[in-house]
Amino acid sequence: MLPFSQALSLGALLFCFIALLYMLLQVRHLPHQRNLAPPRGRGWEGVVYAYTKALLPWGKESSTRHLVSYLAGVVFHLSTFFALFLFFFSFWLKSVPTSLKAGGSLALWAGLLCGFGLLLKRIFTPYLRSLSYPDDYFSNAIVEAFLLVCWLSLREGEFPPYFYFIAVIFFLYLPLGKLRHALFCLYARAVWGGFFGRRGVLSLWGVKRTEER
Amino acid sequence: MEAPANHRLILEHLKRKIPRRLAILVNSCVHCGLCSDSCHYYLAENKSRFIPAFRTDRLSSLFRRYHTWLGRLIPFWTGARGVEELSLKEFTDAVFGECTMCGRCSINCSVGLDIGFLIREARKILVELNQVPRSLQSTVDKAVTTGNNMAIKEEELTGTIQWLEEELQQEVGDPRAKIPLNKAGARVLYTLNPREPKFFPLSIIAIAKIFYAAGENWTLSSTNFDATNYAYYSGDDQAARIIARRLVDEAEKLGVNILAVTECGHAYRSIRWESPNWLGKRFGFKVKSILELIADYLSEGRIRVDPSANSAPVTLHDPCNLVRYGGVVEVQRHILRQAVSNFVEMHPNRENNYCCGGGGGLLSMSEYAELRLKAGKAKVEQIRQTGAKVVAAPCHNCIDQLMELNKKYKLGIEARTIGEIVADALILPSGRVNPSTDSPSKKG
Ligand code: SF4
Ligand code: SF4
Numbered sequence: 001m002l003p004f005s006q007a008l009s010l011g012a013l014l015f016c017f018i019a020l021l022y023m024l025l026q027v028r029h030l031p032h033q034r035n036l037a038p039p040r041g042r043g044w045e046g047v048v049y050a051y052t053k054a055l056l057p058w059g060k061e062s063s064t065r066h067l068v069s070y071l072a073g074v075v076f077h078l079s080t081f082f083a084l085f086l087f088f089f090s091f092w093l094k095s096v097p098t099s100l101k102a103g104g105s106l107a108l109w110a111g112l113l114c115g116f117g118l119l120l121k122r123i124f125t126p127y128l129r130s131l132s133y134p135d136d137y138f139s140n141a142i143v144e145a146f147l148l149v150c151w152l153s154l155r156e157g158e159f160p161p162y163f164y165f166i167a168v169i170f171f172l173y174l175p176l177g178k179l180r181h182a183l184f185c186l187y188a189r190a191v192w193g194g195f196f197g198r199r200g201v202l203s204l205w206g207v208k209r210t211e212e213r
Numbered sequence: 214m215e216a217p218a219n220h221r222l223i224l225e226h227l228k229r230k231i232p233r234r235l236a237i238l239v240n241s242c243v244h245c246g247l248c249s250d251s252c253h254y255y256l257a258e259n260k261s262r263f264i265p266a267f268r269t270d271r272l273s274s275l276f277r278r279y280h281t282w283l284g285r286l287i288p289f290w291t292g293a294r295g296v297e298e299l300s301l302k303e304f305t306d307a308v309f310g311e312c313t314m315c316g317r318c319s320i321n322c323s324v325g326l327d328i329g330f331l332i333r334e335a336r337k338i339l340v341e342l343n344q345v346p347r348s349l350q351s352t353v354d355k356a357v358t359t360g361n362n363m364a365i366k367e368e369e370l371t372g373t374i375q376w377l378e379e380e381l382q383q384e385v386g387d388p389r390a391k392i393p394l395n396k397a398g399a400r401v402l403y404t405l406n407p408r409e410p411k412f413f414p415l416s417i418i419a420i421a422k423i424f425y426a427a428g429e430n431w432t433l434s435s436t437n438f439d440a441t442n443y444a445y446y447s448g449d450d451q452a453a454r455i456i457a458r459r460l461v462d463e464a465e466k467l468g469v470n471i472l473a474v475t476e477c478g479h480a481y482r483s484i485r486w487e488s489p490n491w492l493g494k495r496f497g498f499k500v501k502s503i504l505e506l507i508a509d510y511l512s513e514g515r516i517r518v519d520p521s522a523n524s525a526p527v528t529l530h531d532p533c534n535l536v537r538y539g540g541v542v543e544v545q546r547h548i549l550r551q552a553v554s555n556f557v558e559m560h561p562n563r564e565n566n567y568c569c570g571g572g573g574g575l576l577s578m579s580e581y582a583e584l585r586l587k588a589g590k591a592k593v594e595q596i597r598q599t600g601a602k603v604v605a606a607p608c609h610n611c612i613d614q615l616m617e618l619n620k621k622y623k624l625g626i627e628a629r630t631i632g633e634i635v636a637d638a639l640i641l642p643s644g645r646v647n648p649s650t651d652s653p654s655k656k657g
Contacts (some may be wrong), residue, residue, distance in 0.1 A: 022306075023270050023291075026236075027233055027237060027240075028233065030231055030232060030233040030235075030236050031232050031233065032232060032233040032234070033232060033234075034490070035489075035490065036489035036493070036494065036495050037486045037487075037488075037489040037490065037495075038495070039283075040540040041540065049326060060320070060323070061251060061320075061321050061565055062247040062248060062250075062251055062321040062322070062323055063247070063323065064246075065250060066247050069245070070247065070323065071322070073245065089567065092373045096280070104309065120314065121442050125246075126261065126654045127246060127249060127261045127264060128244075128246045130261035130264075130267065131246055131261070131264060131266055131267055131270070132244055133244075133289075133290065133291055133292035134289070134290045134291075135283070135291040138246050138290075151642045160432050176282055176283045177283060177290075177291065178243065178244070178291070179244075181240065181243050181324070182353065184237055184240035184241040185241045185243070185324050185325075186627040187237050188240075188241035188324050188325050188326060189237055189324060189326065191234060191237060191238075191327075192319075192324075192326070192327065192575070193325070194324025196320070196564075198538065199486065199540040200540035200542070201320075201536075201537060201538075201540050202564075
């Protein structure tokens with residue numbers, strides 16, 4: 001029998017998964033315009049570009065210009081993936097291996113600091129504040145809470161119930177608020193790459209298409 | 214928000230006409246604001262309302278209100294807003310008057326949101342509410358009812374073409390040089406921006422000269438010559454379909470292999486990329502920008518040019534719908550490197566180039582003229598930094614905006630089409646370099 005907190009977190013994860021799947025299916029049912037114009041470039045090349053070159057700090061003007069924010073965002077996201085990884089493995093690991101403690105703590109702290117920095121930026125930069133709603137602040141806060149309990153668990157060497165309770169809130173909120181971008185961003189990025197790749201605007205090798213295919 | 218009838222129309226639209234791509238995109242914006250300084254409006258005015266994500270948020274907030282769980286339950290939490298909270302005036306200003314749908318933010322969005330697409334989707338809603346700015350709507354209406362956006366009559370066009378043909382014959386010194394009209398079986402149907410026959414006829418001569426030198430089998434249509442499609446800008450798919458169908462029918466009737474689009478960004482995008490979708494069919498002919506044909510002629514040795522005829526420093530503007538959204542990126546550079554002796558790139562360039570501020574139908578919306586000229590500041594700075602005396606702009610709309618910017622900001626440049634620049638450097642089949650070296654058509 002799983003302890004109550006663990007069972008609850010698995011229930012929340014299941015809810016999160018089903019809700020995201022439902023949203024995805026809903027979106028898939030919306031009208032979609034097929035592209036009938038002959039391509040100039042390759043859609044797949046654009047998708048690969050979107051997931052490789054475009055992610056580099058110098059891949060887009062926006063990331064180069066806002067390098068610190070961009071890198072903070074990257075670290076915050078990587079750290080969150082690491083925390084999720086820990087969550088899944090916590091069901092198998094009775095205690096945290098020492099090899100994971102130091103490196104893991106560092107990753108989580110880096111994520112926490114970056115996330116907090118981004119939160120401060122959102123609060124104190126007028127133009128960002130004008131773009132933000134309670135959802136934006138709460139989403140940041142819940143992820144940070146998740147990172148924090150992850151770090152505390154690493155420090156204590158085991159995963160206490162509060163770790164799972166925070167995970168419950170995290171998974172329940174994920175499909176409801178802005179955190180659902182976790183799913184849709186993957187989709188949007190592929191759509192972006194496919195669109196501009198097909199039009200011959202994005203090219204992996206820097207050679208723009210001069211001829212239609 | 215005003216009348217309940219409008220509420221119903223918007224709700225109906227949100228219920229039935231939301232495309233998949235829109236839903237994916239509005240679910241993806243993380244409000245990071247990294248797109249802010251991609252936008253020439255924001256750079257010029259530095260106000261929150263000019264952040265790309267802020268503009269699309271009016272549409273996204275409606276989506277959140279009716280299509281998301283939290284938006285339905287506690288709307289304030291996610292910034293979801295219902296139709297009753299929407300100010301039509303603000304919405305119209307944001308999506309028509311304050312965005313050229315240039316897509317520079319789309320290229321630079323940290324996630325990959327196509328803001329230009331979202332803005333057009335928002336415009337579609339305003340089409341249903343009859344809120345398209347009057348000046349833009351009248352341009353669309355003119356095109357739909359008369360066959361071209363300047364209501365040029367067939368006799369008028371034919372008269373202009375006859376006169377231009379005589380000019381052409383004089384310039385090339387060959388009485389057999391022609392500007393063919395309605396020639397069935399031609400390889401190329403060349404289409405125009407109605408501003409050309411109306412105000413800039415010499416840009417037609419320039420292309421006719423290139424066709425003459427290349428020995429091209431081409432034609433113009435005396436009735437369906439208008440390549441532009443302002444319904445693309447207004448967001449009116451039904452009107453866009455009517456306008457596009459005319460060109461397609463004409464190309465099919467004449468049996469051409471290529472429909473060549475004049476130097477006009479949105480015209481190229483509309484017929485090359487959007488029309489097959491609007492009309493629901495693949496075309497039996499190719500759609501090419503005239504630039505692609507000129508580049509082919511140069512590569513194949515069908516025309517030769519003397520770059521010394523264009524010795525002033527020339528820079529190149531990248532029209533958004535031709536380059537960023539059209540994929541015609543390199544051929545214009547290939548052409549200019551051969552046709553001018555001093556070509557200077559502006560920075561940033563290609564898909565990262567700044568919009569001149571005249572796109573998105575803004576040039577025809579006199580309501581927003583003042584802001585349009587302010588928003589052109591980024592372009593003005595780019596041009597200044599090159600030190601160029603000539604700005605090659607393969608788009609008639611951009612040329613109009615550049616001419617206005619030139620006047621307002623005292624740039625001291627000349628804005629010209631690439632066709633005109635090539636025509637000036639053309640080595641005619643008789644061996645002489647084209648005598649007209651100073652086309653008066655597009656002086657700044
Ligand atoms: S960069 Fe993209 S994700 Fe970020 S605020 Fe702008 S549109 Fe939204
Ligand atoms: S599409 Fe162009 S004008 Fe519109 S918000 Fe983006 S950068 Fe600005």
